Amino acid sequence: MQNVTIKSSLYLLLGASAIAWVLLALIENKDLSNPVDFFGLLPKVVTIDLLAIFAFTKWGWKFRLFRGWLVPFPNLNGTWVGFIYSDWINPETGEKPPRIPVMLTVNQTFFHISCVMRTGEMESFSYAEGFQIDSDKQIKNIAYCYTSKPRLSVSDRSMPHDGTSVFRIIEKPQLKLSGRYWTERATTGEIILDYHSSELLEAIPEELSKHPIRKEPV
Structure with missing residues (x-):
């Protein structure tokens, strides 16, 4: 390609x-x-x-x-919102935690892309990013490595760490990013995001933070 x-x-x-x-x-x-x-x-x-x-x-x-014949990658600029579904098992309850509201902001130019992910307890910043595009094999992914910095108020149970996220880019019938992540703390999970707006927001939209909690991916 x-x-x-x-x-x-x-x-x-x-x-x-x-x-x-x-x-x-x-x-x-x-x-x-x-x-x-x-x-x-x-x-x-x-x-x-x-x-x-x-x-x-x-x-x-x-x-x-x-798109396609001259520019192989899609324009992902803007704010994406959704939920994290962690595979971590709480040793006290033996259950997975509820889904976590999350926001991803993407700042993309023709030559560069950066990703910042935010939850109520942490911010993560990408430091190595790239597209994997192969139309013949129907592959359309974005992957990046990141450093996560939890808030000081949760530092006793959540330490800074690095990780990797890989998202499948879905453009039809609607914009969506469906991916997975893994970290050096041996935690893994899924992240499902919908396109929210072209504006780069700095905090999770209030309507998302009040969304009803479910324990299984939607």
Whole structure:
């Protein structure tokens, strides 16, 4: 998939350069069969190409018309909300804990992506992120490693730790992230998130924190 995208990018850039050359020649009444006129337009064509590349990497990559053939990964920017379903067994009760309201914020550009996850007791920050996209195998995942920092009020039972999350990206019929996580504390579980908004929120929405608790994934 990556090779196809690179080839598509090169073809698009060459095509755009050719169009720019022709349009500039018409505007400035240049003869492209004349080497002096042809190469004389080169600095302006390069400038146009650089501006087009800047605009694409800044804004254009988000448009769906470029998805697949030019941009292999989806736009995940925004706030995602849902629940964590931990596999941890409480030694005192012998049961799993209730599901935990959680919020994930994704800050994504064409070149970089960062993920911050928040619950009522902790914040985790990604430090290594990447997409796994293979349309032929129907694979569309995002994975990242993170450092979790619990609140000081729960430090007696929850220590800072590192972990990894892998999410399957679901776009149809609605945006959803369905994934799993594991940590260096030997805890594992599931996380199911729905797309909430394009705004990067800094606290879990009140309606989510008051959501009825269930012990099994929905």
